[in-house]
Amino acid sequence: MAVLVTGGTGFIGSHAVVELIEDGRDVVILDNLSNSKECVLDRIEKITGKRPAFRKVDLLDMEGVRGVFREFPEIDCVIHFAGLKAVGESVAKPMLYYHNNLTGTLNLCHAMEEAGVRRIVFSSSATVYGKPDSVPIREDFPLRTTNPYGETKLMIERILSDITVAYPEWSVSILRYFNPIGAHVSGLIGEDPKGIPNNLLPYITKVAGGKLPCLSVYGNDYNTHDGTGVRDYIHVVDLAKAHLCALDRAAKVKGIEYFNIGTGNGYSVLDIVAAYEKATGIKINYKIVDRRPGDIDECYADPAKAKELLGWEAQYGIERMCEDSARWQKLNPDGYGE
Numbered sequence: 001m002a003v004l005v006t007g008g009t010g011f012i013g014s015h016a017v018v019e020l021i022e023d024g025r026d027v028v029i030l031d032n033l034s035n036s037k038e039c040v041l042d043r044i045e046k047i048t049g050k051r052p053a054f055r056k057v058d059l060l061d062m063e064g065v066r067g068v069f070r071e072f073p074e075i076d077c078v079i080h081f082a083g084l085k086a087v088g089e090s091v092a093k094p095m096l097y098y099h100n101n102l103t104g105t106l107n108l109c110h111a112m113e114e115a116g117v118r119r120i121v122f123s124s125s126a127t128v129y130g131k132p133d134s135v136p137i138r139e140d141f142p143l144r145t146t147n148p149y150g151e152t153k154l155m156i157e158r159i160l161s162d163i164t165v166a167y168p169e170w171s172v173s174i175l176r177y178f179n180p181i182g183a184h185v186s187g188l189i190g191e192d193p194k195g196i197p198n199n200l201l202p203y204i205t206k207v208a209g210g211k212l213p214c215l216s217v218y219g220n221d222y223n224t225h226d227g228t229g230v231r232d233y234i235h236v237v238d239l240a241k242a243h244l245c246a247l248d249r250a251a252k253v254k255g256i257e258y259f260n261i262g263t264g265n266g267y268s269v270l271d272i273v274a275a276y277e278k279a280t281g282i283k284i285n286y287k288i289v290d291r292r293p294g295d296i297d298e299c300y301a302d303p304a305k306a307k308e309l310l311g312w313e314a315q316y317g318i319e320r321m322c323e324d325s326a327r328w329q330k331l332n333p334d335g336y337g338e
């Protein structure tokens, strides 16, 4: 039996592949390398001693996707990470985002049904809660999105829900991630954003590494303990492990289930700056600037459902997340390079 991991050379996918291999599972990676590099496979092999099967295939290529299921009849479940994820880019290029994320997922689901593979774990996001009325956020909170990226996540959740109605043999686990950061403890795999990072931690690591001069803190007039935005940062290895728990649960439960994958703790931008400074001894230059449009005051999870039904709980705290991010940056100042 094997797990098909779409987007398996990406940031979260590569960490999930390591956890799967270390748990003794066979893995097949499908990725078009639009936002990742093939050398990630060398790194995974270095960590685990095993090289996962890899096929460079675009989910938009229906025949290519079918071919992977034909070539690997042992695939019996899927973890679906592949997708485009930059909020700002999705506003500028909505057609690209809807086409890639929705058509890609539909092709995958078609190929799965044809191959008789009916178990899938899907990467959703806390972005589906929009601006929540209160925190911590539970899975039954109202869903609303504010940008095309978030809309694709919500639409895919609905597509998968409709599939479980039409095809009762399907098992779908929707994981709504909060803010994944950190890196594998080896420093061999981590987040490698193209160009100037949009997200907080990759930006801080670039400032710490001298690649960028100063962090812009987007607003200090939010309704939070120090005025800067509060988020639920989760170590990417903890997040990766949640996928194994979700796969196992989906093997026992038909239909669709939704889980928040966060720590339940909220940290502000300035808390993170301080934690990074403490973990590394490096001073982070920052300045307060205007709010970023679309940002919200506070967003953190109630992770009780994942604990109860998946038996999963985050293990790593913010210090460890910063230490591991810093190690990745130090050992790979230019990410995976060319």
Ligand code: NAD
Binding pocket: 006, 007, 008, 009, 010, 011, 012, 013, 030, 031, 032, 033, 034, 035, 036, 057, 058, 059, 060, 080, 081, 082, 083, 084, 085, 100, 104, 123, 124, 125, 126, 177, 178, 179, 180
């Ligand atoms: P990533 O960009 O590092 O990984 C995604 C991978 O999918 C990349 O390797 C890319 O090449 C591949 N891909 C994209 N379109 C494809 C296609 N059409 N066919 C085949 N491969 C394709 O992103 P990530 O941070 O690892 O995120 C993984 C998933 O988790 C995404 O679906 C993302 O939306 C979701 N998510 C991420 C975050 C986050 O902060 N990183 C938060 C919530 C949800």
Ligand code: UD1
Binding pocket: 087, 088, 125, 126, 127, 150, 178, 179, 180, 198, 199, 200, 201, 203, 215, 216, 217, 218, 219, 228, 229, 230, 231, 269, 292, 293, 294, 295
């Ligand atoms: C962003 C996305 C969200 C996605 C999530 C995880 C937006 C509007 N939202 O959320 O859809 O699911 O990433 O990938 O892009 N900050 C700074 N300076 C920076 C960068 C960030 O002050 O240079 C602040 C932000 O204002 C926020 C916090 O840091 O308060 C976290 O920002 P970020 O890492 O971008 O994540 P989110 O805004 O939570």
